[in-house]
Amino acid sequence: MDPIQQLVDFTRHYYQTNDFIPLHAPQFGDAEKQAVMDTLESTFVSSVGRYVDEFEQQISQFTGSAGAVATVNGTAALHAALYASGVRQGDMVITQALSFVATANVIHHMGATPAFVDISPSGFGLCPDALAAFLDEHGQLRDGACYHKTSHQRIGAVVPMHTFGHPADMDGLLRVCQQWHIPLVEDAAESLGSWYQGHHTGTLGDFGALSFNGNKIITTGGGGMVLTRTAGAQQQVKHLTTTAKVPHPYEFFHDQAGFNYRMPNLNAALGCGQMTRLNDYLKAKRALAEHYQQLFAGTEYQFIQEPENCRSNYWLNGIICPDKACRDKLLTITNDQGVMTRPVWQLMHRLPMYQDCIRGTLPTAERAAERIVNLPSSPLTTKEA
Ligand SMILES: *Cc1c(COP(=O)(O)O)cnc(C)c1O
DSSP states (O other): OOHHHHHHHHHHHHHTOSSOBOSOOOOOOHHHHHHHHHHHHHTOOSSOSHHHHHHHHHHHHHHTOSEEEEESSHHHHHHHHHHHTTOOTTOEEEEESSSOTHHHHHHHHTTOEEEEEOBOTTTSSBOHHHHHHHHHHHEEEETTEEEETTTOOBEEEEEOBOGGGOOOOHHHHHHHHHHHTOOBEEEOTTOTTOEETTEETTSSSSEEEEEOOTTSSSOOSSOEEEEESSHHHHHHHHHHHBTTBOOOSSOOOBSSOOOBOBOOHHHHHHHHHHHTTHHHHHHHHHHHHHHHHHHHTTSSSEEOOOOTTEEOOOOSOEEEOSSHHHHHHHHHHHHHTTBOOEEOOOOGGGSGGGTTSOBOOOHHHHHHHHHEEEOOOOOOOSSOO
16 A cells, blocks of 8 residues: 555544644643643732742653753744854854754854754764864864854854754764863753653753743743753853842842743743643654554654664654655645644755855755655543554
């Protein structure tokens, strides 16, 4: 039977519906309702309240990070993380060519310039070999910092992204970053519940950023979190994201140009409710990934599996089509039948605002961009799958 029709039939059967099947839909229950109602009744809906602290503690405990600071969204978390790691106006920041646009936008809006490097064929995170090659060609160590040879911009950070929840090759990336004295900040927006050799993604670099947008594995409506390696760094980021106000009973004194990036208590309440479901979601996502793997075994479509020694959250399932024509055919047929599938993001250097950015050679990213399709990935926890 045709694998495309098999995919449509499988999702209809799996989700037990003839309605439109989205890529990822959030689910809420009593835990969320109670926490949100409790927040309304307390009137502490805004930037102060117990759910913010509770949510931060829960994330910190779950990920094993020394610190966690809740923010208004994942983009803000990444901005605060990059700022805390020392990135400043005029710097160059290296990231991967295949990512959601927020990664590059944050770099751009800091007055820094993104530079794009290729991804690994396994997991589609930033490739350590490609990073090393890029730095061999463009990097220069001076006074314990790394500079771009011709533009003389300081290379302020390297930002890998754990694509679809699959951990990037952190050992390799950390090795290259240490050699070149460049801070490493993880865009872990998609990878809550993903582990690299027993370490949670976002806790291996200098900082990590999570997102709780509506389409992520758990949601706070909008929200994000900075993960830090030390309690001191947590205080630094908390200070930075809360207008850098020096604690005082009534005086307003701010000791640096801070951000107002704090997550409202109302959103944190939703997050605390969602945390009660995270382990069920992870189980359900893994079960669904196994179904997809079996479905595409022996076909010309290759299911995207977690890299070796990693445990992925399988946030967004994907397959690699044999070529662009097959991909386009699959996209048309499935979407016409109300089963949502989607191509991966445009590579960053193909977007008008980033077309002139410096980049390495991008063979893997170019291949992936033409062939990847993401599949319906909502976790099924209410019915037996
Ligand atoms: C979702 C996402 C972000 C941004 O998170 P928001 O909460 O939507 O601001 C950043 N990077 C990647 C890779 C993402 O998938």
